[in-house]
Structures are given as structure tokens and as C-alpha cells.
Amino acid sequence: xxxxxxxxxxxxxxxxxxxxxxxxxxxxxxxxxxxxxxxxxxxxxxxxxxxxxxxxxxxxxxxxxxxxxxxxxxxxxxxxxxxxxxxxxxxxxxxxxxxxxxxxxxxxxxxxxxxxxxxxxxxxxxxxxxxxxxxxxxxxxxxxxxxxxxxxxxxxxxxxxxxxxxxxxxxxxxxxxxxxxxxxxxxxxxxxxxxxxxxxxxxxxxxxxxxxxxxxxxxxxxxxxxxxxx
Amino acid sequence: xxxxxxxxxxxxxxxxxxxxxxxxxxxxxxxxxxxxxxxxxxxxxxxxxxxxxxxxxxxxxxxxxxxxxxxxxxxxxxxxxxxxxxxxxxxxxxxxxxxxxxxxxxxxxxxxxxxxxxxxxxxxxxxxxxxxxxxxxxxxxxxxxxxxxxxxxxxxxxxxxxxxxxxxxxxxxxxxxxxxxxxxxxxxxxxxxxxxxxxxxxxxxxxxxxxxxxxxxxxxxxxxxxxxxx
Amino acid sequence: xxxxxxxxxxxxxxxxxxxxxxxxxxxxxxxxxxxxxxxxxxxxxxxxxxxxxxxxxxxxxxxxxxxxxxxxxxxxxxxxxxxxxxxxxxxxxxxxxxxxxxxxxxxxxxxxxxxxxxxxxxxxxxxxxxxxxxxxxxxxxxxxxxxxxxxxxxxxxxxxxxxxxxxxxxxxxxxxxxxxxxxxxxxxxxxxxxxxxxxxxxxxxxxxxxxxxxxxxxxxxxxxxxxxxx
Amino acid sequence: xxxxxxxxxxxxxxxxxxxxxxxxxxxxxxxxxxxxxxxxxxxxxxxxxxxxxxxxxxxxxxxxxxxxxxxxxxxxxxxxxxxxxxxxxxxxxxxxxxxxxxxxxxxxxxxxxxxxxxxxxxxxxxxxxxxxxxxxxxxxxxxxxxxxxxxxxxxxxxxxxxxxxxxxxxxxxxxxxxxxxxxxxxxxxxxxxxxxxxxxxxxxxxxxxxxxxxxxxxxxxxxxxxxxxx
Numbered sequence: 001x002x003x004x005x006x007x008x009x010x011x012x013x014x015x016x017x018x019x020x021x022x023x024x025x026x027x028x029x030x031x032x033x034x035x036x037x038x039x040x041x042x043x044x045x046x047x048x049x050x051x052x053x054x055x056x057x058x059x060x061x062x063x064x065x066x067x068x069x070x071x072x073x074x075x076x077x078x079x080x081x082x083x084x085x086x087x088x089x090x091x092x093x094x095x096x097x098x099x100x101x102x103x104x105x106x107x108x109x110x111x112x113x114x115x116x117x118x119x120x121x122x123x124x125x126x127x128x129x130x131x132x133x134x135x136x137x138x139x140x141x142x143x144x145x146x147x148x149x150x151x152x153x154x155x156x157x158x159x160x161x162x163x164x165x166x167x168x169x170x171x172x173x174x175x176x177x178x179x180x181x182x183x184x185x186x187x188x189x190x191x192x193x194x195x196x197x198x199x200x201x202x203x204x205x206x207x208x209x210x211x212x213x214x215x216x217x218x219x220x221x222x223x224x225x226x227x228x229x230x
Numbered sequence: 231x232x233x234x235x236x237x238x239x240x241x242x243x244x245x246x247x248x249x250x251x252x253x254x255x256x257x258x259x260x261x262x263x264x265x266x267x268x269x270x271x272x273x274x275x276x277x278x279x280x281x282x283x284x285x286x287x288x289x290x291x292x293x294x295x296x297x298x299x300x301x302x303x304x305x306x307x308x309x310x311x312x313x314x315x316x317x318x319x320x321x322x323x324x325x326x327x328x329x330x331x332x333x334x335x336x337x338x339x340x341x342x343x344x345x346x347x348x349x350x351x352x353x354x355x356x357x358x359x360x361x362x363x364x365x366x367x368x369x370x371x372x373x374x375x376x377x378x379x380x381x382x383x384x385x386x387x388x389x390x391x392x393x394x395x396x397x398x399x400x401x402x403x404x405x406x407x408x409x410x411x412x413x414x415x416x417x418x419x420x421x422x423x424x425x426x427x428x429x430x431x432x433x434x435x436x437x438x439x440x441x442x443x444x445x446x447x448x449x450x451x452x453x454x455x456x457x458x459x460x
Numbered sequence: 461x462x463x464x465x466x467x468x469x470x471x472x473x474x475x476x477x478x479x480x481x482x483x484x485x486x487x488x489x490x491x492x493x494x495x496x497x498x499x500x501x502x503x504x505x506x507x508x509x510x511x512x513x514x515x516x517x518x519x520x521x522x523x524x525x526x527x528x529x530x531x532x533x534x535x536x537x538x539x540x541x542x543x544x545x546x547x548x549x550x551x552x553x554x555x556x557x558x559x560x561x562x563x564x565x566x567x568x569x570x571x572x573x574x575x576x577x578x579x580x581x582x583x584x585x586x587x588x589x590x591x592x593x594x595x596x597x598x599x600x601x602x603x604x605x606x607x608x609x610x611x612x613x614x615x616x617x618x619x620x621x622x623x624x625x626x627x628x629x630x631x632x633x634x635x636x637x638x639x640x641x642x643x644x645x646x647x648x649x650x651x652x653x654x655x656x657x658x659x660x661x662x663x664x665x666x667x668x669x670x671x672x673x674x675x676x677x678x679x680x681x682x683x684x685x686x687x688x689x690x
Numbered sequence: 691x692x693x694x695x696x697x698x699x700x701x702x703x704x705x706x707x708x709x710x711x712x713x714x715x716x717x718x719x720x721x722x723x724x725x726x727x728x729x730x731x732x733x734x735x736x737x738x739x740x741x742x743x744x745x746x747x748x749x750x751x752x753x754x755x756x757x758x759x760x761x762x763x764x765x766x767x768x769x770x771x772x773x774x775x776x777x778x779x780x781x782x783x784x785x786x787x788x789x790x791x792x793x794x795x796x797x798x799x800x801x802x803x804x805x806x807x808x809x810x811x812x813x814x815x816x817x818x819x820x821x822x823x824x825x826x827x828x829x830x831x832x833x834x835x836x837x838x839x840x841x842x843x844x845x846x847x848x849x850x851x852x853x854x855x856x857x858x859x860x861x862x863x864x865x866x867x868x869x870x871x872x873x874x875x876x877x878x879x880x881x882x883x884x885x886x887x888x889x890x891x892x893x894x895x896x897x898x899x900x901x902x903x904x905x906x907x908x909x910x911x912x913x914x915x916x917x918x919x920x
Binding site for chain 1: 345412429441443
Binding site for chain 3: 013017057113114115184185186189192193194195197199200204206207208210211213214218225226227
């Protein structure tokens with residue numbers, strides 16, 4: 001079932017390994033088939049080295065397992081909530097990539113310090129509020145998703161396809177699992193450069209709205225000029 | 231003798247190389263067979279490239295060589311004390327991995343800044359007191375172990391399987407040599423992220439007790455939910 | 461057409477990959493044939509892994525495509541202006557290499573902190589003024605080039621073959637595409653060391669004029685003593 | 691002539707490449723045959739990829755070329771002075787390795803912050819005074835050597851086998867070319883950890899004299915306990 005999506009999810013998981021974003025079994029990628037509403041996700045705690053497409057777990061949007069013998073990623077409930085609340089997305093990635101995680105641990109949004117950021121994220125990459133005792137004590141993984149959704153009340157998840165969960169780590173998304181993984185890789189580079197920038201110039205104001213617009217719409221929307229024509 | 235444990239200790243030593251934790255002949259791993267009380271440890275100053283299982287040295291818990299023609303690691307006496315004092319552990323790792331060592335040199339415990347930390351270490355990774363002139367002048371390697379043990383008077387070594395020896399470097403442990411090496415690799419990543427976090431937010435308070443509990447017990451104990459069922 | 465230059469431009473693009481200066485399709489290199497005034501440049505948004513010499517796009521100095529089916533790099537207009545204004549250069553490189561980009565984002569020139577810098581850059585690597593709303597709103601890529609040219613009103617581009625575009629990233633150049641790429645690689649190393657230096661000693665004054673002269677002219681000009689005789 | 695030493699010098703040069711200490715043609719290693727007083731040194735500006743033992747240049751202690759068709763390293767005069775002034779050394783290495791160079795650029799000695807440092811360097815790795823206008827304007831490379839020698843007036847070069855030339859980069863030495871290269875690699879790791887340590891704890895006092903003694907003499911001198919018996 002959903003063999004093409006399984007392969008996409010596997011490959012996006014392996015892209016995290018190729019790019020050095022994950023250690024051991026850390027991290028997870030999922031993809032959704034919007035027609036059936038089924039989600040394909042990495043199993044929990046399986047080494048990347050031996051991971052195969054058939055190890056992927058398929059669930060419905062309520063987390064019921066549809067196919068697969070392994071436990072799904074322990075972050076499944078966060079992925080599912082993002083798919084339910086952000087209807088345009090097709091893939092979700094969670095990593096503990098080190099610089100993005102450091103910004104999350106520091107409780108700081110990543111400012112749009114430059115055009116690399118603006119090419120991908122139309123404004124700061126926000127950090128969620130800290131989870132409350134109640135959030136943590138009850139359905140924690142689901143509540144992590146709720147904290148993300150609250151953080152995007154006034155933000156467009158298509159324009160800012162990443163978030164930092166306070167004290168935890170980033171979640172990214174995209175049109176496809178590959179797109180979500182690509183955003184996770186770029187986020188880590190952006191987070192690294194932002195770390196250096198904040199050290200070199202703690203007062204740095206970041207790019208102007210005009211430059212943010214110019215670069216973001218260079219790569220996105222009907223008037224994009226980057227890359228080859230469709 | 232103890233061929234399986236020899237192979238485990240060799241492989242855990244090589245894991246340190248694969249993960250970039252050791253330079254030249256730095257670092258050492260040991261494992262214990264609790265039935266015989268024999269300890270298998272890396273020889274001193276032998277290049278990792280040519281290291282074989284038969285080079286491992288076997289000693290008893292008092293450091294008497296039981297099998298092997300090479301000198302054991304010069305840190306043997308610290309390993310032995312940890313095995314005697316922490317009866318639940320099966321492997322010990324010592325590295326000079328660069329970020330963890332920097333925290334040790336700075337004389338600072340690594341705070342539990344985020345969930346990556348909390349997944350492995352149930353509280354800060356503590357730093358020992360500095361060794362006294364007497365400690366250094368007499369049985370230094372043994373006294374290094376005593377400083378670690380004093381540091382854990384009120385800590386559970388199973389819940390915090392790592393320590394920073396002040397002015398020196400980390401020691402880690404685990405149920406097996408592989409587990410101890412895994413903890414050493416994660417400690418270095420945690421130390422790196424903590425360095426970035428402390429730079430981005432010197433006032434960072436770290437995770438709440440609730441979040442520490444939630445993540446630690448997600449991976450440990452009877453109610454663990456991470457990974458596949460035993 | 462210009463097959464040798466195509467090969468040079470391809471190889472200089474791949475040198476950026478080999479040296480870790482580019483992520484995904486970021487970055488671009490061009491070269492000019494001064495006899496025809498034709499410029500060979502990387503196509504936009506094509507993966508480096510599959511890039512071939514025949515993918516390179518040839519334009520004239522006004523940006524009219526002379527040969528090639530792919531869109532040229534979206535930074536073409538900046539390259540063209542540099543070729544028109546700096547008549548001695550034969551290659552241009554643009555990357556978002558992370559440390560040089562951080563200095564650009566921070567709005568800081570890279571001071572000549574040491575002899576590595578002085579061997580390549582005869583004075584600080586300057587940062588441009590920020591682009592104005594008008595610059596960004598009209599012919600942005602061309603105006604990026606104008607900001608660079610203004611920055612070099614009183615500087616010799618042969619003596620300082622690199623610039624940081626404020627809020628964006630570096631451009632480098634050289635006698636050939638290979639030379640420009642070499643300068644981009646060294647710039648990133650210099651930017652990295654300058655970051656560490658500024659952290660270790662925020663008051664660092666950098667090298668004296670005499671040391672700058674000594675090292676720069678060791679590698680450049682009629683009295684160069686480095687390397688083998690022509 | 692001196693084929694064994696040629697091979698040793700080549701291999702020590704390549705060790706710098708393997709350990710990531712040099713970029714392009716940066717860096718150079720030499721070795722001395724104390725019986726003849728001949729020095730074997732890397733040629734200037736030759737790519738490491740194609741370097742062969744026969745490319746090495748042999749000079750006497752006054753810099754007269756004894757064998758070889760290529761120009762010797764442009765740093766030859768510094769190497770020669772070190773061999774003349776430090777009669778116990780057999781190899782010299784110069785790199786622009788990035789962290790050690792940053793300390794040199796910052797004009798700061800590297801404090802003995804921990805036992806990794808103490809295992810190799812019996813006290814801080816000192817930084818020279820800045821070269822004067824006269825030093826730079828006349829026989830600059832020789833004067834660089836004189837600055838190093840002045841820095842060691844009250845230091846034993848066998849106990850501290852490295853120096854930072856202010857505003858420039860490190861020189862290291864050792865009993866053999868391999869030993870000097872080994873010291874250069876460890877110096878870079880020590881410099882990196884010291885950078886992190888100084889950031890985490892700007893007031894860090896470093897190891898006590900007792901700990902410095904304990905570690906240094908663990909690896910050096912008649913009572914060394916590290917490694918296998920001769």
C-alpha cells in the first residue's frame with residue numbers, strides 16, 4: 001500500500017542522514033496521501049543503516065495503524081496534528097539538528113538575518129511557548145503539536161515551513177517529504193549562520209521587509225524567477 | 231577468555247573512532263563480566279587502526295592482569311573503581327571529546343537545556359570537584375575515580391551515566407560497552423548544543439522538571455514508549 | 461562554443477562542492493572570454509551532481525543568451541556588471557558559504573587579522589552598504605552589482621578580490637574561474653578564523669600595514685617569492 | 691640522498707592533509723639529518739595531491755640547496771633557525787590550522803586549560819611579540835624565527851614543542867617530522883577546546899601546577915607510564 005509514498009518517506013529519512021542532521025535513531029520523517037488521509041511514517045528507534053521502505057508504518061489521521069508491524073515514531077501524534085491543521089502540507093520532518101535545536105533550547109526565534117533565510121522562510125522561524133505542566137503531564141506529543149499550531153495562529157505555514165519547539169527541537173514541513181527534508185537541511189544551515197551572526201553583531205536587525213519580499217518571492221509563487229521553468 | 235566481551239570492547243572502542251570522538255590513541259573503553267569480576271580494557275597507546283580483539287587486556291577488579299601481553303589503558307584504575315562502586319554498570323568509556331572536555335575544563339556542569347539531554351541524562355551532567363594536591367600526588371588515577379564517586383553521592387549513576395572530571399574530560403558508562411559508547415557519543419552532541427545554547431542565552435534555565443521526567447521516562451524504565459517492544 | 465571555458469566554469473563550480481562551500485543548488489560561478497565578451501555561467505537551480513559542461517549558459521555582456529537552453533543563474537546581472545566594471549577579472553563566484561555570509565549578515569567587514577588574510581586580500585574584505593528600497597524594488601540583481609562597485613570606488617578589485625553584500629553573502633573574483641573559486645574557498649577559511657579571532661579578542665587590531673604589505677607582495681606582483689618560478 | 695628522511699618528511703606533510711590542518715598548498719614540514727646537518731623540506735606551492743618524496747628539497751643549515759630542482763618552502767629560513775637554536779629537535783611543522791591561527795591572530799597564548807594540553811605542552815603555548823617594522827622590512831622569514839627564539843629564552847622547547855607567531859600562525863616541532871606533525875594535530879585540537887573553554891568560562895584559571903606535572907610526566911621522561919614499554 002502506498003509504495004511510492006513509502007519510498008519517498010524512506011528517502012527523505014535517509015537525506016537527513018546524508019546531510020548529517022541526525023545521530024543514531026534520532027529524527028523522523030512522514031508523508032501523507034491526502035486522498036486516503038493515510039500517513040506513512042518512520043518506525044521508532046530503528047537504525048537508519050538497515051531501514052527499508054517496508055519498515056515504514058502507515059496510520060490514519062487518528063493514529064490507528066493501517067499497515068505495518070513496527071511501532072511508529074514516538075512523535076507520530078505531532079505529525080498527525082500538523083497534517084490535520086495545515087491542510088496544504090504533504091510531509092513533516094523532526095530532527096534534533098544541533099544549531100536549530102540550540103535556538104529552540106535558548107527559547108529564541110531565528111531572525112531573518114539574511115537572504116538565505118528569506119529564500120526559504122518568510123519571516124523569523126518562530127519558537128513556541130514552553131509547554132505547561134498540564135501539556136506535559138497529559139497527551140504530551142499531541143500537545144506539542146497544539147503548541148506549534150498556536151504559534152502559527154497569525155502565520156502562514158506555507159510561507160514559514162518550520163518551527164522551533166521551545167526546549168526541544170525543530171519541526172519542518174513541505175509539499176512533500178523530500179521538500180520537508182530539504183527545508184530541514186536549509187534550516188540547520190540558516191540556524192548555524194544565525195548563530196555566527198548573533199555572535200558577531202548582537203544588535204543585528206536582519207533584512208528589511210523589502211529584501212525579505214524580494215528573496216522569498218524570487219523562489220516562491222507565480223512570479224518566481226529561480227530555477228528552470230516548470 | 232571472554233571472547234565475546236573482547237569483541238564488544240573492541241567494537242565500542244572503534245565506535246568512538248567512527249563518531250569522531252577520539253584523536254590518535256586518545257580514549258579508552260572497557261567492559262566487565264560480572265560473573266568472574268574480570269574487566270576487559272583497551273591497551274595503552276595502541277593505534278585504533280590496527281587494534282584487534284586479542285590486544286584487549288583482561289584484569290581483575292584489583293587491576294591484576296589476568297590475560298594479555300600489553301599494558302592496559304593508563305586510566306584502568308578509574309574504570310575499576312567505577313565498576314566496584316557502581317554495581318549496575320557493564321561498560322565504561324573515557325574520551326577527550328572536544329565539547330564535553332571544554333565543559334570539564336571550564337569547570338561547569340552541563341545543564342539539562344533540552345529534551346535531547348533529558349532523553350539520556352536525568353539532570354545536569356555534573357562536574358567533579360578539582361582534585362587536590364594530595365589526590366594528584368598520590369594514586370592519581372584511582373583518586374580520579376574517587377572524585378567521580380563523591381560527585382555521585384546523591385546521584386544515581388544509572389540515571390546520569392556521565393560525569394565531567396574537572397580540568398580533564400568526561401567519563402561515561404552504561405549497561406554494556408556499546409551502551410557506554412553510545413552515551414559518550416550523545417554526550418558530545420549534548421555538550422555541543424549546550425555550548426551553543428549558553429552562548430545564545432546565558433540565562434537559559436533549561437527544561438522543567440516535568441519535561442525532564444517526561445523525556446527521561448519516555449526512553450527508560452518500565453513505561454518507556456520509545457523504540458520497538460523488547 | 462567556448463568549450464574550454466565551459467569546462468573551466470564547470471570545474472570551478474564543482475570545486476565549491478568539493479570544498480563544502482555550497483548546499484543543494486546554492487552558489488554560482490561564471491567566466492568571461494574577453495575577446496568575444498561572452499560570459500559562461502552556471503544554469504539556475506540545477507543539481508551539481510548531474511551538472512555537465514553543456515549545461516552552462518553563454519550570454520553576452522548585456523545578458524542576451526548566445527547559447528544554451530537553460531535559464532542562467534538568477535545572479536547573472538551581478539556577474540555581468542562586475543565584468544563590465546572590473547576589466548581585469550576573468551571569473552566570478554557567488555556562494556552563501558556560512559562564515560563569510562555571517563559577516564555579511566552582521567554588516568561587518570572582515571578585518572585583516574593575520575597573514576592568511578594578507579596573503580590573499582590586501583586589506584579588509586569590505587561589506588557593501590545595505591541596498592535601499594529603490595535598489596531592491598527595481599532591478600535588484602543589477603543593483604547588487606552597483607552596490608559592490610560603489611564599495612570599490614577607492615579600492616582595487618585585483619588587490620581585494622572579494623566583497624560581502626550586506627545582508628546577503630560574498631562575491632569573489634579572480635583572473636580565471638578557478639582563481640575566483642580558490643579565492644572563495646580561502647575567504648571562507650579567513651572568515652572562519654576571523655570569527656574565532658573576534659571572539660577571542662574583540663579589540664584585535666589586526667596586522668600592521670608593513671605585515672600586510674610583506675605577505676601580500678610575497679604572493680603577488682613582480683617580486684613574488686611564493687611557489688615555483690613561472 | 692637521505693631517502694628515508696625524504697619519505698618521513700613527505701609522510702608528515704600528508705598527515706597534515708589527512709587531519710584537515712592544511713588548505714591547498716598551505717603548510718610545510720621539514721626534517722633534519724643531524725649528522726650531515728642537511729634539512730629536507732617541502733617545496734613551495736606544490737599541490738599535496740601530486741607531491742612525491744623526490745620533490746622534497748635538501749638544503750644545508752645556511753639554506754644553500756644541496757639537492758632538488760624546486761624552490762624550497764618560503765618559510766625555510768624560519769625552519770633553519772629553529773634547527774640551529776633548538777639542537778634537540780628533528781622536525782618542524784608550520785600550518786595555518788584555523789583555531790591555533792585564531793589564537794595567534796588574537797595575540798593570546800593558549801593557557802593550559804586541561805590535561806589534554808598538559809599531556810603535550812608543559813605550560814601555555816606562548817605567543818611571540820609582534821614583529822617590528824624593521825623585522826618585517828628586512829629578513830622577515832629569518833626574523834620570524836628570531837621572534838620564536840626570543841619567546842623561548844626562558845622556556846624549554848622540548849617541553850613546549852609549539853609556538854604561536856603573533857598575527858600569523860603556529861610553528862610546532864618534535865624529535866622527528868612525524869612527531870612534529872603529531873604535535874601540530876594535537877595543538878589544533880587543544881586550541882579548539884581552549885576556544886570553547888574561554889567562551890564558557892572567561893575566568894578559567896586552567897590546571898594546577900601539580901596536574902600539569904602529573905600529566906606531562908605521564909607521557910614524557912624516564913617515568914612515563916603511557917603507552918607500551920619501549
